[in-house]
Amino acid sequence: MTLPCIIDARRFDAGAHLPFHIGDERVGWIRENDVARLARWPDVFEIDGDAASARVTLAPRFDTVDARSAALGSVIGALAAQGHIPGWRDETYAIRNAFDAPPLAFIERAASRFFGTMTYAVHLNGVVEYADHAPQLWIARRSDTKATDPGMLDNVVAGGIGWGLGIEATLVKECWEEAGIAEDLAREARAGRIVHVLQSLPEGTQAEQIFIYDLVLPADFVPHNQDGEVGEHRLARIDEAARWIEEGAMTVDASLATLDCLLRRQWIDEDACEGIAAIFEPPTL
Incomplete structure (x- = not known):
């Protein structure tokens, strides 16, 4: 069994990016061509191109959460208007390197991949167990109008965790x-593992921690989408x-969440998933 999802989940070239810092803390990754776009705002970003210390740093005069958020917000709005930040969501994400860490700033969700900041999501495996035959999984197909991975297969439930x-x-x-x-019924879900994704995408960098859950659904339950995001x-x-x-028909995120379920329940052999253990550990760069 070949698993392209494992390769894709760590398909990231740090050399093609500059780290993005707030103070002394690296909070993201910015592609080299996007660094040039940020150079238009020298009052907001300090850009050090020296090989030994190359980085983009939010100007230190923005020293509060509100000030940082406002400075970034004005830049993000301009970049979105120019088409450099697609898929506007009107959702607020916090810039923070750990889920329980205090936020350093707030940004529009769609901008998180432009700046390569850490995001967080939940994925649910919908399991149906039978007395007389093998278990099955409910799988969703994403709407063709989704901003990311339109039309691809996904877990029955998957979503980003917004601020608050x-x-x-x-x-x-x-x-x-x-x-x-x-x-x-949702509260009967049981936690699995956490997978760590760091991959380059057309819209930037996905640096994400995915909290995986399993939920045993009644045999007569049929999912019904409510928000138009599932086809x-x-x-x-x-x-x-x-x-x-x-075959790569399922999103990288959903593939990893599904594999976690199958491995934990011993429905597939771990020997068939060579390299997957690394996905449950944060990437080291």
């Missing part, structure tokens, strides 16, 4: 919006889901 929401609160919210799973749902055999991962 916890992991479980986001899971409950996304369960209803994406699959019509009521809160009482359809499919009930899949384990071998079908594994084949979609191998």
Whole structure:
């Protein structure tokens, strides 16, 4: 079994980016051609191109969360208007390197990949168990109008964690919006592992921690999307889901979340997933 998702999840060339700093803390990665765009705002960004210390740093005069957020917000608005930040969401993300860390600034969700800042998401494996035959998984197909990965296969529930929401609160919210799973049932989900993704994408860098959950769904339950972000749902055999991962039909994020479920439940052999252990550890650069 070949697993392109594992390769893609760490397909990142640090040499093609400059680290983005707030103070002494690296909080993101900016592509070299995007660094040139930021040079238009010398009052907002300090750009050091020296090989030994190359970096982009938010000007130190922005020394509060509000000041940093305002400075970044004005730049982000201009870049979005020029088409350099696609898929505007009207959602607020915090810049923070750990989920429980205090925010250094707030930015529009769509800008997180331009700046390569750490983001957080939840993914839910919808499991159906039977007494008389093998278990199956509910798989979603993303809407063709989604800003990222349109039309690709995904977990039955998946969503980013916006500022002000916890992991479980986001899971409950996304369960209803994406699959019509009521809160009482959603709260029966059980945590899996956390996967760490660092990959280059057309819109920038995805640096993301994904909190994985499994939920055993009733055999007669059928997901119903509520927010228009899912095109359809499919009930899949384990071998079908594994084949979609191998063929690259499923998003990288969903592939890793699905593999975590299959491995933990021993529905596939870990020997068939060479290299996957690294995905559960933060990347080192």
